[in-house]
Amino acid sequence: MPELPEVETVRRQLLPIVSDATITAVEVFHPKTVAYDTGIEDALVGATITTIDRIGKLLIVSFLNRADLFLLIHLKMTGQILCADQTQQISGGGHTLSETDVSDLPHKHTRVSFSLNTGVTVYFNDMRLFGYCKRATATETARIKATFGPEPHSLDFDPKAFAQKLRRRRTPVKAALLDQTLLAGLGNIYVDEVLFRVGVRPTRRADRLLAREALAIAEAAGEILEAAIQVGGTTFQHFTDTGGQAGNYTDYLKVFGQQGTQCPECGEIIKKIRVAGRGTHYCAQCQK
Numbered sequence: 001m002p003e004l005p006e007v008e009t010v011r012r013q014l015l016p017i018v019s020d021a022t023i024t025a026v027e028v029f030h031p032k033t034v035a036y037d038t039g040i041e042d043a044l045v046g047a048t049i050t051t052i053d054r055i056g057k058l059l060i061v062s063f064l065n066r067a068d069l070f071l072l073i074h075l076k077m078t079g080q081i082l083c084a085d086q087t088q089q090i091s092g093g094g095h096t097l098s099e100t101d102v103s104d105l106p107h108k109h110t111r112v113s114f115s116l117n118t119g120v121t122v123y124f125n126d127m128r129l130f131g132y133c134k135r136a137t138a139t140e141t142a143r144i145k146a147t148f149g150p151e152p153h154s155l156d157f158d159p160k161a162f163a164q165k166l167r168r169r170r171t172p173v174k175a176a177l178l179d180q181t182l183l184a185g186l187g188n189i190y191v192d193e194v195l196f197r198v199g200v201r202p203t204r205r206a207d208r209l210l211a212r213e214a215l216a217i218a219e220a221a222g223e224i225l226e227a228a229i230q231v232g233g234t235t236f237q238h239f240t241d242t243g244g245q246a247g248n249y250t251d252y253l254k255v256f257g258q259q260g261t262q263c264p265e266c267g268e269i270i271k272k273i274r275v276a277g278r279g280t281h282y283c284a285q286c287q288k
């Protein structure tokens with residue numbers, strides 16, 4: 001499942017390819033992806049893309065000549081965004097990519113495509129159909145944005161205010177950190193990594209954290225997401241050059257997916273349990 005760093009990487013790489021380009025055609029291969037919106041083609045054709053913003057894992061495309069039109073894109077579990085230029089050079093990102101994902105586009109998992117006046121075609125592939133590309137008005141977009149908490153690596157993030165809110169939650173700290181209304185952007189993988197870095201067990205109740213522990217969580221969340229974004233660039237690549245996905249933040253994970261192996265800090269065996277319904281990894285020696 002693409003997490004925030006992968007989505008941010010897609011955003012950063014997509015932006016120079018699509019900004020200032022005008023949509024010349026929209027082809028919907030599966031109506032669910034566009035929320036059964038039969039007017040989406042008419043609404044988008046002729047619209048010039050200005051920018052792509054992101055909040056949490058939601059991408060928000062805005063347009064120069066359509067003040068009340070936004071395109072909301074969520075990759076959910078298996079979404080991918082791929083771009084093909086006139087020479088069929090393909091680049092893309094999102095859910096783990098394989099050779100078959102990028103060959104012969106559009107293919108059976110392509111749900112919608114956008115042709116641009118630059119000759120580039122943008123494909124949204126989504127095997128499981130949980131993702132979406134749907135239009136929204138300015139009011140709807142603002143309402144959705146308001147449901148997200150602050151992002152730990154954004155410039156206006158206030159660690160003290162976050163720490164206070166976190167310490168009022170009467171749930172396991174892991175559950176609190178997964179709640180996107182409290183903090184936007186930490187998914188299952190990165191919550192486990194943050195809690196390992198600060199030495200806090202995922203099952204600890206958030207309201208029993210010390211103030212310094214809550215502050216350390218805020219700091220580590222920003223650092224780990226930023227580090228993941230820095231290496232996330234490798235998930236968006238030219239397949240004609242490299243032929244597949246190589247190297248990303250998974251190479252740096254200390255506890256997530258490491259159950260049964262030795263803790264890199266102390267040598268204790270990493271445990272896997274369930275917290276908040278999610279597979280959760282921790283070191284019983286390092287995390288209290």
Ligand SMILES: [Zn+2]
Pocket residue numbers: 263264265266267268283284285286287
């Ligand atoms: Zn350890």
